Amino acid sequence: MSVLIILLVPLVAAALAGIPARRPWASGVTVVACLIVLALAARAAWIVAAGGSVTAALGPAWANWVAVDGLSALILVLVALIATTAGIFSVGYLAHESLARAKLRLYHANYNLFVFSMLAIPLIAEPTLVWIVVELTTLASALLVSFENTREALEAAWKYVVLSLMGAGFALFGFLVLFAAMHAAGGGTYTWTGLVAAAPRMPPLLVQTAFLLILIGLGTKVGLVPMHTWLPDAHSQAPSPVCALLSGIETTSILYVILRLFPVMQAVPGAHAETWALVLGLISVGTAAFLLLQVHDYKRLFAFSTVEHMGVILTAVGLGASAHYGAMQQIVSHAVTKSFCFFAAGATLLAVGTRDIAAVRGLIRRAPAAGAALVLGGLGITGAPPLAVFLSEFAILKAGISQGHYVGAGLLALFIVIAFFGVMLHVNRMVFGAPENGAAEPEPSGPHGANGSRLPISCALALILAAVPVLVLGVYIPPPLRALLAQAAAALAR
């Protein structure tokens, strides 16, 4: 069976979601499509993990354009997983009657297109085509970020689009230079594997220039400091299920494109891709850890935490081959935990109607489910044992120390601890803090206030489903996933 069916499903769903029908139709289409995609992606990942191969099965011409290895299978299955839980969460999150039906259809059509573009990133193996689907992720999600149509949401969407596309301009030139480098090396097919094969013959100057252009260009969309300024805005103003997708997996799937260049760079003498990753990664972790301390909006809190985690993954890649397994594990644990965090933030927003940290106190009494989820999310994302992020961050630090990177690993550990206190300080006050003297309980306001503290069933279901991997992956990694992680880590080296 052709792996391209995975791409066809969300496209069909996007068209179907546009049909004017009763309210549950569009949400239903999204959920069903995501479940199908998840099943197909899991099957593909299963085959790859077992050592088999997944192809487009459409003849030799397509073989150059579509390829799935361990690394891409990992990203593929994560995109499908987060899209599914976020799709389920969307049902209840957007169920309030004040939302026009046309707007709901637009949301779901856009949502499916966004999922399509993210699924295409790992599946496509031709770098310039990957660049185009990266562009599509920005364009498909722009209207999702501005969905609330408030002044702030529009501003966030605008910054997101302009800065992402600005980065994409540099990245495009980078991919063209890479193509030229391949040409100068005597040609070959322009794919990720073709690049790795041709790398030793490429002019080093061209490869290095291309790498830097792509690192800066796509790094903007990953949210690496100092190109991160748009990220907390976009990742806090979008509806919470969209935030889960943006923060949980979109950033990582763009990072995946950068990671694809590491085996190419290793063949180039004096290229130092690892050093770039280490420095840029540590700067991101450090800056985000301190910025976390002074946020006033709990969704921005988790958005800054995404900047931190992208830094952790990049640092891990820079720490050398033995930390690559940890980096892959971190990709998984970040995706599942961060999406859970945004579901928790969404549930909180539904309950209290404000994003302001200072206005939320004693959440555990007002909305126990949202409060408990927020605590689990906060502990999970900051790496408290025995949750998923703890295991992956521990693996990274251990590998860093065993490689003799004492300074890098030490700084990383320090920043992670600061981020832990930053996040938990705010979460603790919100969930357990007593209302301040004289401050009245804030009245629920805006489009989210209508539900009071009752969480819609689909939101609760999504929270429970999303909590499972956060809890399980901290104590047990199933053998097929372990095989996939090992394969993905191997794809980072020649």
Add this chain to the structure above:
Amino acid sequence: MSDATRQLIENLNALAAGLFLLTAFGIVAMRQARGCLMLFIAQSLLLAVSAALLGLRFDSGHLYGVALVNLISKPIIVPWLLRRVAPAELYTRREVDQVLNIPTALLIALALAIGAYFLGIPLAKAVGPSSVGPNVPIGIAGLLLGAFTLTVRREALPLLIGLLAMENGAFLAGISIAHDLSMLVELAIATDGLIIVFIVGVLVRAVAKQVGTTAVGELASLREAAARNTERAA
């Protein structure tokens, strides 16, 4: 092809590239929104001319394709699409206060162009004999000036033009170093440019309706008080 013809073609290409650079400077400095669009159209035409000339020089059907795609998508479809989706007042806007005044902006733009020259020449050398003329350094200059436009302009249309001009710059360099990129990719990139115009147009319309301005660069309510300094510095 005789040496004289080849020389003539390369000279004409250099002329087109030089004029391209001039339009990139124009986009940085032009106050009128409509003028920016006109400069962008001129720039896209020059890109098409350069692609056609290089197509002649290397006898590459693919480069003719690039020229044709550029000829159709940017001068014709982009303005049409803008008229359809974006509010009409977009064109009539005139920017009185830019972030930097125009002489300063042009001075910085000049510095960027000189920097692009020093970046571009070694790159073009590394590519080898298949890279002719000043396309690589001028393309990089176009890329940098487009990015610079994004940082100094506040009106929506010049910002959009800045984005598209970056892509033009990348392409001007690209046609001289990557002649035989597949046509599918080429078409996809052109389509991508149109989607950019559409999405940005829709966003600008929403901003104009909700906030009452098309000076989107002036939107700045989303910042923590303490974060402001850090983010500015970044």
